[in-house]
Amino acid sequence: MESHAAVIGAGVIGSAWAARFALHGIDVKVSDPNPDAIRIIDEVLGNARAAWADLELPLADEGTISVVESIEEAAVGAGHVQESAPENPAVKIPILEAIAAACPADTVIASSTSGIKPSDLQPSIANPGRVVVGHPYNPVYLLPLVEVVGGGLTHDAAIYRAMATYAEISMKPVHVRVEIDAFIGDRLLEAVWREALWLVNDGVATTEEIDDVIRYGFGLRWAQMGLFETYRIAGGEGGMAHFIRQFGPCLEWPWTKLTDVPELTEELVQTIANQSDAQSGHHDLRDLERIRDTNVAAILKALEANDWGAGRTLRDQRMRLG
Amino acid sequence: MESHAAVIGAGVIGSAWAARFALHGIDVKVSDPNPDAIRIIDEVLGNARAAWADLELPLADEGTISVVESIEEAAVGAGHVQESAPENPAVKIPILEAIAAACPADTVIASSTSGIKPSDLQPSIANPGRVVVGHPYNPVYLLPLVEVVGGGLTHDAAIYRAMATYAEISMKPVHVRVEIDAFIGDRLLEAVWREALWLVNDGVATTEEIDDVIRYGFGLRWAQMGLFETYRIAGGEGGMAHFIRQFGPCLEWPWTKLTDVPELTEELVQTIANQSDAQSGHHDLRDLERIRDTNVAAILKALEANDWGAGRTLRDQRMRLG
Numbered sequence: 146m147e148s149h150a151a152v153i154g155a156g157v158i159g160s161a162w163a164a165r166f167a168l169h170g171i172d173v174k175v176s177d178p179n180p181d182a183i184r185i186i187d188e189v190l191g192n193a194r195a196a197w198a199d200l201e202l203p204l205a206d207e208g209t210i211s212v213v214e215s216i217e218e219a220a221v222g223a224g225h226v227q228e229s230a231p232e233n234p235a236v237k238i239p240i241l242e243a244i245a246a247a248c249p250a251d252t253v254i255a256s257s258t259s260g261i262k263p264s265d266l267q268p269s270i271a272n273p274g275r276v277v278v279g280h281p282y283n284p285v286y287l288l289p290l291v292e293v294v295g296g297g298l299t300h301d302a303a304i305y306r307a308m309a310t311y312a313e314i315s316m317k318p319v320h321v322r323v324e325i326d327a328f329i330g331d332r333l334l335e336a337v338w339r340e341a342l343w344l345v346n347d348g349v350a351t352t353e354e355i356d357d358v359i360r361y362g363f364g365l366r367w368a369q370m371g372l373f374e375t376y377r378i379a380g381g382e383g384g385m386a387h388f389i390r391q392f393g394p395c396l397e398w399p400w401t402k403l404t405d406v407p408e409l410t411e412e413l414v415q416t417i418a419n420q421s422d423a424q425s426g427h428h429d430l431r432d433l434e435r436i437r438d439t440n441v442a443a444i445l446k447a448l449e450a451n452d453w454g455a456g457r458t459l460r461d462q463r464m465r466l467g
Numbered sequence: 468m469e470s471h472a473a474v475i476g477a478g479v480i481g482s483a484w485a486a487r488f489a490l491h492g493i494d495v496k497v498s499d500p501n502p503d504a505i506r507i508i509d510e511v512l513g514n515a516r517a518a519w520a521d522l523e524l525p526l527a528d529e530g531t532i533s534v535v536e537s538i539e540e541a542a543v544g545a546g547h548v549q550e551s552a553p554e555n556p557a558v559k560i561p562i563l564e565a566i567a568a569a570c571p572a573d574t575v576i577a578s579s580t581s582g583i584k585p586s587d588l589q590p591s592i593a594n595p596g597r598v599v600v601g602h603p604y605n606p607v608y609l610l611p612l613v614e615v616v617g618g619g620l621t622h623d624a625a626i627y628r629a630m631a632t633y634a635e636i637s638m639k640p641v642h643v644r645v646e647i648d649a650f651i652g653d654r655l656l657e658a659v660w661r662e663a664l665w666l667v668n669d670g671v672a673t674t675e676e677i678d679d680v681i682r683y684g685f686g687l688r689w690a691q692m693g694l695f696e697t698y699r700i701a702g703g704e705g706g707m708a709h710f711i712r713q714f715g716p717c718l719e720w721p722w723t724k725l726t727d728v729p730e731l732t733e734e735l736v737q738t739i740a741n742q743s744d745a746q747s748g749h750h751d752l753r754d755l756e757r758i759r760d761t762n763v764a765a766i767l768k769a770l771e772a773n774d775w776g777a778g779r780t781l782r783d784q785r786m787r788l789g
Contacts, residue, residue, distance in 0.1 A: 282684040290684035317683040323671040330680045336658040349645040356693025358651045360776050361639040362604040362612035367686030369762035371678025386740040418708040433700050440691035443769035454682050
């Protein structure tokens with residue numbers, strides 16, 4: 146990217162976008178009304194640099210991150226704008242309008258929303274054809290995935306330009322071709338989350354027991370193959386069609402709490418918070434972030450050595466920077 | 468374990484149990500009416516030995532695996548019996564009865580069922596107090612998790628003895644304290660599977676796109692932390708209660724297909740099979756198994772170096788064998 150990236154909203158997600166751009170040598174202008182923004186950016190940039198070292202990536206000429214006074218100041222002349230404001234259309238839309246008024250008419254404006262359809266964000270935006278969703282996963286400086294979604298008014302060119310920008314900062318863009326609420330990843334995550342809340346609510350398992358089932362079991366599969374490729378193997382010589390015919394009918398058994406969501410009573414919230422304290426409270430938040438990042442970096446390097454999946458994204462990143 | 472392990476049913480799961488016992492120096496007697504059983508055991512044992520080499524584990528005196536003529540012959544004198552017959556109570560119950568009639572009265576009889584409650588299996592079994600579920604995850608010779616579940620008639624001592632046996636073969640037993648269909652892991656997996664089927668059925672995403680969203684995104688988190696510990700970090704300084712209060716209400720949005728399951732028409736089965744072929748058909752089944760195993764082994768070693776999660780189980784395994 147020839148010009149700077151604008152990052153609007155500098156919470157955990159926005160700050161990590163800023164770090165990801167800067168570590169790829171791209172200057173960043175950030176706008177956020179929160180007086181804590183500079184502190185959060187510094188902390189997240191520190192985490193991102195540590196992850197960079199864990200990944201043994203060569204240091205590029207790091208881009209500068211400047212916190213500016215207004216959305217307009219950040220957006221003027223930007224080559225890409227990434228909006229990461231709170232998850233509420235009433236907050237996001239005026240911000241997107243201000244961005245669109247200030248930046249070049251063909252600059253892609255991407256929202257980090259994790260669930261709002263771009264069609265619900267873009268109608269009032271000047272030149273709405275350049276509005277897309279670019280939904281990342283936390284920690285953004287480390288996980289390669291970004292879901293790219295267009296709305297009814299989005300031009301194909303904006304989709305491709307957003308994907309090119311994300312590839313330039315060593316991400317794996319997946320184009321969500323059909324516009325639905327929550328896209329692909331959060332659909333899957335929400336299904337798991339709902340079921341997990343039931344398990345805690347019904348006293349079947351604690352947060353730690355559920356996490357252990359994930360990280361000692363299928364989580365180890367999903368870091369490298371997803372659901373379908375894993376089940377293709379499980380189908381054995383009969384293949385995928387055999388697997389589905391055999392496994393599919395189980396879905397009709399009354400296993401999961403299909404029709405409703407546990408009420409988030411104060412009691413359930415406290416139960417989860419207390420169980421989470423018992424599970425993880427001996428690490429402070431900074432420790433947990435470092436443990437997570439060190440582990441994810443080690444997994445990425447292991448997959449790179451095997452030339453597979455997200456390890457290939459890391460290899461490409463090394464070549465790009467080297 | 469002083470005496471041999473009996474493995475009843477030698478498909479992919481039973482054979483992998485046999486391999487896991489044998490690689491820990493425990494002799495195994497296997498019973499399976501399938502004439503292909505010996506071939507399947509050989510193939511799975513070959514995979515398990517290769518995984519052992521990938522993990523750089525010291526070679527113990529490998530136990531012998533003998534395929535015997537009957538359930539009785541396998542079960543007589545066994546120190547632990549692992550049943551891995553087809554997933555149907557009408558098939559499993561007579562097998563469990565035959566096992567119970569032949570093995571010592573206090574030998575734990577564990578079923579590998581992935582969803583049937585032990586209470587539905589044990590009433591007609593002699594000495595039903597020793598019947599438990601020990602539900603593993605594929606590939607059993609590599610993934611540490613085993614869910615241990617007791618039924619209404621199960622004695623606590625049988626639960627603890629099963630957990631001790633699994634720990635002896637370097638697994639991570641998680642006691643599912645409340646008996647529910649599908650236990651913990653398959654509840655979560657079924658929720659994801661159902662949602663993924665909808666995404667394919669509705670033409671939102673292909674099997675490959677869904678898998679990419681998993682393995683370039685949250686799958687990398689779940690190999691090392693589960694759902695709740697990850698979200699604890701996402702909650703930031705507000706902590707877990709803050710995260711739930713913020714994220715919880717999203718569940719009430721009409722995101723997922725809550726109330727039903729896509730009909731598994733021949734057309735949907737073929738769509739999935741064809742997409743899976745396009746995604747993975749350039750690898751044959753043996754290749755895919757080796758890729759999966761090499762990747763999982765590399766992830767386990769990476770976590771071992773970080774002294775975390777499933778890597779600690781591997782470290783313990785190395786100490787046990789060394």
